[in-house]
Amino acid sequence: MSVLAEQVTPTTFGEHELLRQTVGARVYDVARETALQPAQLLSARLGQRVLLKREDQQPVFSFKLRGAYNRMAGLDAAQRARGVIAASAGNHAQGVALAAARLGVHAVIVMPVTAPQVKVDAVRRLGGAQVEVVLVGDSYSDAQAAAAQLQAQHGYTFVHPFDDPAVIAGQATVGMEILRQHPGPLHAVFVPVGGGGLLAGVAGYIKALRPDVKVIGVQTCDSDAMAQSLEAGTPVSLAEVGLFADGTAVKRVGDLTFELCRQYVDAMLRVDTDAICAAIRDVFQDTRSVPEPAGALALAGLKQYVATHGASAEPMVAIVSGANLNFDRLRFVAERAEVGEQREAVFAVTIPEERGSFRRFCAALGQRSITEFNYRIGNAAEAHIFVGVQTTRGDERGTLIDAFREHGFGVLDLTDDELAKLHLRHMIGGRTPLANDELLYRFEFPERPGALTRFLGHMHPDWNISLFHYRNQGADYGRILVGIQVPSDERPLFQSFLDALGYPFRDESDNAAYRLLLRA
CATH class of the missing domain: 3.40.50.1100 (Rossmann fold)
Structure with a gap:
């Protein structure tokens, strides 16, 4: 059409x-x-x-208002009386709606069901009683096909979003x-x-x-x-x-x-x-x-x-x-x-599941700021970490990969991996039989460059980290979730460690969601 x-x-x-x-x-x-x-x-x-x-x-x-109004302002009396129809993903629809309200023309606007709600609401608000909104299909082309059928049935004048x-x-x-x-x-x-x-x-x-x-x-x-x-x-x-x-x-x-x-x-x-x-x-x-x-x-x-x-x-x-x-x-x-600005590189890093590995991992990162850190114990021999690192230039990814390998760590570059960036980053972990004696704590610390690396450096080497989640949200304070394996007879010593750490914390070990979804 x-x-x-x-x-x-x-x-x-x-x-x-x-x-x-x-x-x-x-x-x-x-x-x-x-x-x-x-x-x-x-x-x-x-x-x-x-x-x-x-x-x-x-x-x-x-900008869509320009073309829509110019087209509708040129309608003759008969066309205005019959009304108009348009198909749009949103912006053209708003232009038609406003033009219909200004010119007193009835308009039927067909939009895909995937159109952002902010655009659908705006069309109804701008057009008022002059506009009828119909939601059909997943794309503009689907909406256009539906509009063609309505045009044939009712004799509307079609206000094309571009080919006019x-x-x-x-x-x-x-x-x-x-x-x-x-x-x-x-x-x-x-x-x-x-x-x-x-x-x-x-x-x-x-x-x-x-x-x-x-x-x-x-x-x-x-x-x-x-x-x-x-x-x-x-x-x-x-x-x-x-x-x-x-x-x-x-x-x-x-x-x-x-x-x-x-x-x-x-x-x-x-x-x-x-x-x-x-x-x-x-x-x-x-x-x-x-x-x-x-x-x-x-x-x-x-x-x-x-x-x-x-x-x-x-x-x-x-x-x-x-x-x-x-x-x-x-x-x-x-x-x-x-990632789009090449200011973040994303990796999956494999380190030995042994004491001291996290410190070596931090040493490989140097003073770079960590933007994300996801880990859940799942293998007695190896730990697989999903980590995002703030970068300042395009070739820094290669430098980081070299640094990880120099420390003996396996590394997989995920910076351009859609599956990892969209889904897998949120699915690290789950229940594991290896997380015995696990305590779950939330910590807060002032969000500064290198803050997470310094926090990891303060962690006591005598207890194994079995879960770790952090994502830089741009706030003043960084918030992390840590699972730490502490035998029951060492709990008093662990409490002393927490008091000396100097960061606000909260014990989440009895959290119902944690027990349902992550505890074995």
Whole structure:
């Protein structure tokens, strides 16, 4: 289903028509001209001047308002009377909802059930009585198919999220603003890509006026329909798409957007989830705003480009396209940002199950800060430790691996292992018959660089550690859980040790969950 066949062909919507429609677009009835903001901290770190186009500052926290309103403002009286229908993963839906409320048009909006709740709630709030929300399928493409059926049944006008000339012209006003706000030299503009409406509009507009400026599209590795289509020379359909960057989770790009991107886009980049999480943090550190994953996509691509091609004397622009992020995703983002920035390396280290091994392990780490430490006794001969270590440069992983091996420890690098980072890190341990005489304690200590290493150094060598869990949560105090095997006749001595240790602690040995899940 596409309005393209009814209204325009790729050959008739050329450069001059795109410019004409962009200049005349009615986006500013509801949208605002957003800031082109220097990212000073990131620029200093990269040695490259970076500018952020802050589309997350729109009334619906996304650029999608531009194209949706421009399309709906052009409806004739008969089309308005019949109403409109749209399919969207969330941001386009909000633009349609606000436009429907402003223009007094009934709108049916079909969204995938995987759309973040914050976007679903926003659609209902923005549209009010004018909007009916239908949740169907797992991706935009599923929602689009359902919308096609409803359109055929009721005669609605379809407001396409990307493959429509009025929508593309509305999105192209982002490029128009960039050139107006920064008339000086620019090396490149990085644009997030789903179906291609924003990329097609921005690239077409910029290349018409400033062909010297590179326009580079950025997609996730698991939702790269535009990149694959440009490589194949024709639009291709993906069987599945990743949903982390839900705003760009599109299985098939538009016919018109494909043709425009093929003409005007200089390159496409693919980035992974960890790189996106790192870019979210970069935006936050410079702006104190938190973009959604698709909103940080362009910046992740910019950083990859600088790492590959080096810095340019001319500024680079990344479009921060949206900030409709579910709050509960922040945990995952924070967890993965360190790896994405190559500031955390993750390993499985095997050490002998004997006294003194933990001290040797700490010696191998040196003064590096430990970000995570998971261990549960399970083998009488060997201890297997899941450990995260804060790093400052990319080659430090190799240095750590060498240090572990020099101490006679087996090591497995898990930094790029999705299974380990997503699941196995939370599944270390369980019941074990080897944990006899085990006591369970929680400790707190001031969270400082090297604090966990110093804590381990204070542990008494006469008692075996049978369980250990620590994760740096960015708080003022580090919290750890330790299982220690202490024979009953040594409990008074152990109490004296605790008193002398100097850290707040709590005995959890009788905790019901611990006894149910971890005690043999």
